[in-house]
C-alpha cells in the first residue's frame with residue numbers, strides 16, 4: 219500500500235483525489251490537508267507520496283517542505299515556469315532519491331492531445347490554441363495550454379518551420395490572445411465547462427483541429443494514480459505524465 223497525503227483536500231481536485239486514493243486497492247489516504255493545516259501532519263501520518271492540488275502561489279513552499287522531508291510529490295497545481303522548474307531541480311539535487319512529478323494535465327486524453335499537437339506542428343504554417351474552462355479557474359492561460367504551446371514551439375524550432383503568418387498591425391489589447399513561446403493562446407471562461415482545449419493547425423487549403431474535453435474531474439484520476447504509483451521509482455524532476463505512459 220502506498221501511503222498518500224493530499225494537499226488542497228477540500229478543493230475541487232483535492233476532494234476528487236481523496237476519493238480516488240481511498241477507492242484504489244494499492245493506495246491508502248493517510249492525510250488530507252487544506253489551507254491552514256500543518257504540513258508536519260504528513261510526516262506524523264507516514265505519507266510516502268503527496269498529491270498537491272493547491273494554488274500557484276503556495277505550491278513552491280509545499281514542495282520545498284516535501285523535498286526537505288524526502289517525501290515524493292505528484293503535482294497538478296499550475297504556475298510552473300522554467301525558473302520554478304530550475305529551483306526544484308536544484309533542491310532535488312540535495313535530496314537524491316526523492317521524486318517530483320509536475321503534470322500540467324493528468325487526463326490521459328489531454329496528454330495524448332499534447333503529444334499529437336507536437337507531432338503535427340512541423341507540417342503546418344499556422345497554429346493557435348484555444349483553452350476553455352470553468353469560470354472558477356484562478357489562472358490563465360491554463361497550464362495545459364502553456365505546455366502545449368511550449369511543445370509545439372519546440373517541435374517547430376526543431377523542424378526549422380516557417381514563421382507563423384499574421385498580418386495584424388493594430389488590435390485592441392488582448393484581441394489576438396497571449397503570446398506563449400511565439401504561439402497565440404486564447405482563453406474562454408464559461409459556466410458549464412470543466413476543462414477543454416483545441417489546437418488549431420492551418421495551411422493552404424486545409425486545417426486540422428485537435429480537441430480534448432474533460433467532462434468531469436474523474437477524468438484526471440487515472441493519471442493521478444499513475445503518478446502516485448510511478449513517482450517512487452523516478453527520483454529527480456519529471457515534467458509531464460507522458461514519461462510514465464507507454465507511448466511507443
Ligand SMILES: NC(=O)C1=CN([C@@H]2O[C@H](COP(=O)(O)OP(=O)(O)OC[C@H]3O[C@@H](n4cnc5c(N)ncnc54)[C@H](OP(=O)(O)O)[C@@H]3O)[C@@H](O)[C@H]2O)C=CC1
Pocket residue numbers: 225226227228229230231232251252253254271272273274276293294295296297321322323324325357361438
Ligand atoms: N494537472 C491537472 O490535471 C489539473 C490541475 N488543476 C490545477 O490544480 C489547482 C487546484 O485546482 P482546483 O482543485 O480546481 O482549485 P480549488 O480552488 O477548488 O482547490 C484548491 C484548494 O487548495 C487549498 N489551499 C490553498 N492554499 C493551500 C495551502 N497552502 N495548503 C493546502 N491547501 C491550500 C484551497 O483552500 P482555499 O480555497 O481556502 O484557498 C482549496 O481548498 C489549480 O492550479 C488548477 O489549475 C486542476 C485540474 C486538473
Ligand SMILES: O=C(O)C1=N[C@H](C(=O)O)C[C@H](O)C1
Pocket residue numbers: 296322323324351355356359360361362363412413414
Ligand atoms: O483549473 C483547472 O480546472 C485545470 N487546470 C489545469 C490547467 O490549467 O491546465 C488542467 C486542466 O485544464 C484543468
